[in-house]
Amino acid sequence: MAELNTGDSGGKGKGGKVRSKKSGAKVDLTAMVDLAFLLITFFMLTTSLSKPQSMDLGLPDKNKDPNQKEENINVDQRRTVTIILGANNQIKWFHGLLEAPEPNGAPQNSTYGKEGIRKELLKRVVSVPQVTGDKEKGLIVIIKPTKKATYRNLVDILDEMAICKVPTYAIVNDIPPAEQKLVDEMNK
Amino acid sequence: MAKVKMSKKSTSIDMTAMCDVAFLLLTFFILTATAKTPEPLPVDTPSSTVQTKLPDSDLATIVVGKKEGKEKVFFGVKGKEVRKAALGYMAQKYKMEFTDAELDQFALIDEFGVPMEGLKQLIAMKNSDRNRAGVQPGVPCDSINNQLNDWILYSRKANIDVNQKELQFAIKGDAKEMYPEIKKIMDMLQDQKINNFNLVTGLRGRNY
Numbered sequence: 234m235a236e237l238n239t240g241d242s243g244g245k246g247k248g249g250k251v252r253s254k255k256s257g258a259k260v261d262l263t264a265m266v267d268l269a270f271l272l273i274t275f276f277m278l279t280t281s282l283s284k285p286q287s288m289d290l291g292l293p294d295k296n297k298d299p300n301q302k303e304e305n306i307n308v309d310q311r312r313t314v315t316i317i318l319g320a321n322n323q324i325k326w327f328h329g330l331l332e333a334p335e336p337n338g339a340p341q342n343s344t345y346g347k348e349g350i351r352k353e354l355l356k357r358v359v360s361v362p363q364v365t366g367d368k369e370k371g372l373i374v375i376i377k378p379t380k381k382a383t384y385r386n387l388v389d390i391l392d393e394m395a396i397c398k399v400p401t402y403a404i405v406n407d408i409p410p411a412e413q414k415l416v417d418e419m420n421k
Numbered sequence: 422m423a424k425v426k427m428s429k430k431s432t433s434i435d436m437t438a439m440c441d442v443a444f445l446l447l448t449f450f451i452l453t454a455t456a457k458t459p460e461p462l463p464v465d466t467p468s469s470t471v472q473t474k475l476p477d478s479d480l481a482t483i484v485v486g487k488k489e490g491k492e493k494v495f496f497g498v499k500g501k502e503v504r505k506a507a508l509g510y511m512a513q514k515y516k517m518e519f520t521d522a523e524l525d526q527f528a529l530i531d532e533f534g535v536p537m538e539g540l541k542q543l544i545a546m547k548n549s550d551r552n553r554a555g556v557q558p559g560v561p562c563d564s565i566n567n568q569l570n571d572w573i574l575y576s577r578k579a580n581i582d583v584n585q586k587e588l589q590f591a592i593k594g595d596a597k598e599m600y601p602e603i604k605k606i607m608d609m610l611q612d613q614k615i616n617n618f619n620l621v622t623g624l625r626g627r628n629y
Contacts, residue, residue: 262436269443276450285466287475287591287619295611318600347628378600384485385596387603388467388622395471396627406604 288391292404311335311364313373314357316350317412318390319419320381324350328357331411340415345389354397371400377408381420461532461552462486462495462559467596468623475619479586481576482621483569483606484532486595492602493559494569497532498576498588504528506579507572511537514571519544534559536568562609570609577613593621 310333316326322345328338343349354374361372374394378387387404394402408416464486477499484495498504505524512519515537519527526544534557535543543551550556562569573590580588590610594603610618 259433261433262440266436266440266443269440269447273443273447273450276447276454280450280454284474285593285621286469286471286624287473287621288469288471289473289617290620291617292607292611294614294616295608378604380599380601382600383596384594384598384600384603385467387600388469388596388620391620392469392471392622395469 288388288395290391308373309365309370312361312370313375314338314354315375315377315412316390317408317415317419318376318378318382318386319416320379322383322386323419324390325415325419326350326353331415345386345393350390351393351397354393354399358397358399374399374402376402376404377406377412378404379408379416379420459552460484461557462488462493462534464593464595465597466593466621466623468625470625470627471622472624473619475591475621476589479580479584480589480591481573481580482532482591482593483573484534484593485598485602485606487598489554491559492598493534493557494562494606495532495534495557496560496569496572497530498580500580500583501528502583503576503579503588504530506582507576508540510575510578511571514575517541533557536561536566562605567609569606570613573610573613573615589619590615591619591621 310329314326314328315331316324318324324343324345325340326343327334327340329335331340334340343353354372357372362368362370376387376390376394391402393399462484464484479499481496481498484497486493486495498507505528508519508524508527511517517537517540519541523541523544527540530543530551533540533543533551536558539558543557546556560569560572561567577588580586592603592606594606607618610616
């Protein structure tokens with residue numbers, strides 16, 4: 234198939250010219266096939282990889298009516314970890330209540346990533362169900378981004394939630410006065 | 422011991438068929454690949470390890486970023502028919518008239534960032550001129566003139582009309598954007614009872 238028709242066949246007897254012997258001038262297709270497959274690979278990968286990644290975020294319903302009193306849901310303070318996101322990629326977090334933190338859970342600074350907040354979260358994802366004695370009652374993380382936090386900080390911390398498989402987390406925007414002190418410390 | 426004689430065949434294989442198939446596939450992938458259009462508002466998205474892909478249709482993207490030193494919000498909907506229908510609704514609301522040619526031209530714009538008053542000029546422009554500096558100031562989204570809110574509302578309506586599906590929303594924010602700017606958009610979506618949306622992110626490994 235990939236031979237060039239050199240005209241030897243059927244050309245005999247005419248003119249009686251001396252022709253070189255039939256030498257099946259095959260074209261080497263190897264390079265062409267190589268190139269074709271290379272391009273295929275390129276296009277296959279770019280079509281599926283160029284789709285942007287995304288992160289699902291579900292927020293609770295907003296209470297639009299200001300007169301309607303919010304129902305107070307009592308949450309076991311042993312389950313909650315509050316993370317405050319501050320300026321310049323700073324984090325402050327505490328476990329339990331601010332006034333009465335759980336053991337090793339007093340307010341402290343941390344950083345994003347593997348060496349920072351992730352260690353603490355992974356520890357608590359395991360320890361909280363043991364403390365409460367109920368598998369359903371796992372860790373609850375409350376994320377409080379301050380005004381000086383960047384969008385990257387928010388995505389980073391949400392990403393930590395996904396990596397650590399935190400069962401429940403919420404983004405809360407109001408910061409009570411006691412926590413505001415911590416915020417001011419960070420956002421000086 | 423009789424040696425098994427190998428027949429003296431040439432070792433080269435006929436590659437024609439393979440070459441045919443390879444080029445057929447190549448053509449297929451080239452044609453299905455969508456050319457990347459330049460974004461009017463380029464943003465540097467933060468990265469995450471989550472690997473969910475954005476849907477291809479029924480999606481509106483709100484781009485929040487900084488260009489020329491100003492915070493800007495751009496808006497885009499997937500689907501030409503949806504865009505047309507959304508503009509139809511917006512024209513009614515803002516009492517403007519668009520010709521069919523203008524509607525068709527608008528359907529080709531992926532993302533835009535102009536107030537309603539400047540939309541006609543934007544449609545009339547050439548494709549290459551639209552991305553020039555200073556042409557698109559962003560969709561107004563403050564409390565006095567909240568056109569973004571209307572765009573969100575009417576493109577949802579338009580998507581239900583055209584595709585009979587609820588429109589999904591994606592927020593594509595620049596990593597350096599401050600949280601209140603993003604929160605403003607989230608609040609706007611939540612005011613319309615959209616509590617579930619996507620944040621567009623890049624990809625990274627787990628060990629950062």
